[in-house]
Amino acid sequence: MIHRRDILRASLALPAAVALPRLGCAEDSFAPVPSAWRRFEVVTRLDLAGSGAQAWIPLPSFAADVWHRPSKSRWTTNAETAVVERDAKSGAQILHVVFAKDEAAPAVEIVSRIATRDRAVDLSKKNASARLGAAERKLYTSGTALIPVDGIVKETSDKIVAGASSDIEKARAIYEWIVVNAYRNPATRGCGSGDIVAMLKSGDLGGKCADLNALFVGLARAAGVPARDIYGLRVAPSKFGYKSLGPSTEIVTKAQHCRAEAHLAGLGWVPVDPADVRKVVLEEPPGKIALDDAKAVAVREKLFGAWEGNWLAYNSAHDVALKGSAGGSVGFLMYPQAEIAGARLDCLDFENFRYTIKAKELSV
Helix, strand or coil, X not given: CCCHHHHHHHHCXXXXXXXCCCCCCCCCCCCCCXXXXXXXXXXXXXXXXXXXXXXXXXXXXXXXXXXXXXXCCEEEECCCEEEEEECCCCCCEEEEEECCCCCCCCEEEEEEEEEECCEECCCCCCXXXXXXXXXXXXXXXXXXXXXXXXXXXXXXXXXXXXXXXXXXXXXXXXXXXXXXXXXXXXXXXXXXXXXXXXXXXXXXXXXXXXXXXXXXXXXXXXXXXXXXXXXXXXXXXXXXCCHHHCCCCCECCCXXXXXXXXXXXXXEEEEECHHHHHHHHHHCCCCCCCCCCHHHHHHHHHCECEECCCEEEEECXXXXXXXXXXXXCECCCCCCXXXXXXXXXXXXXXXXXXXXXXXXXXXC
């Protein structure tokens, strides 16, 4: 466990971390480059048990013309109603299905198609047109229920970015600080809760992608750098041979993964994923490799500015209200949600909330 005093002490040295020397490794060991588009079909099926059932399923709706293009989803269901709801702030699309109270076997199957490809931003080339409007800047620098931008988040961010003047320097300092100080905790349920205040107050920076990448987003926003999480799903193995960075079968029910972006002055939206660096360190064979291992160094260098296109993006929504729900909002929407007779099911309890997700790559 990392104690709070150690976190703050480590943050004071971060300007040096921004200029870390390149540690020798094969240049092509992990090198996402925009090239041909890949197309995937993803089938999500829910089989519920109990009267008075309803469910909310995220649809791939995050669109970015240069790297992710979702198509319309279609579905079959015995629900009384099936309506696509939209989150007002983020534009996230959610299929809301409501079943008759006497329906004995509530079920819905959704077929979604997306096109995606590798993404890489040349950090040496400026783009004068890469600007955010005032409303977007406000949205992506504001706090959320799980990602506030004041208190200990602001205090920690200020220490990390001390001495950094530009957006890219601040974002890089935060990225490196998380890579060095956080760790992937295999005991964390699902992708984590995303409660960054609890992490910072406890001094335990362990978790998974919804924790570590949310920490990046919160610290960046607190530094005045627009940032966002994008919640999604791994749909194919890594073509670079990283066992930890893709599913091993077409069953991707537990392959959810969120990534992060920072909008940097003169560059636009830049992909980052410090959580996957720590995933490689923990899981890449033979397991628990060193941070200076060539495999870890390769992803650490590339995952500030690049992503591999073996991933589907659902949305960038936070604090999502589920229309018609008897419960409260969810901090983020990456898993199907459901209720039976007004009681919210645990989306990670696969014995009592049965759903499966399959992904396959299409040839055309």
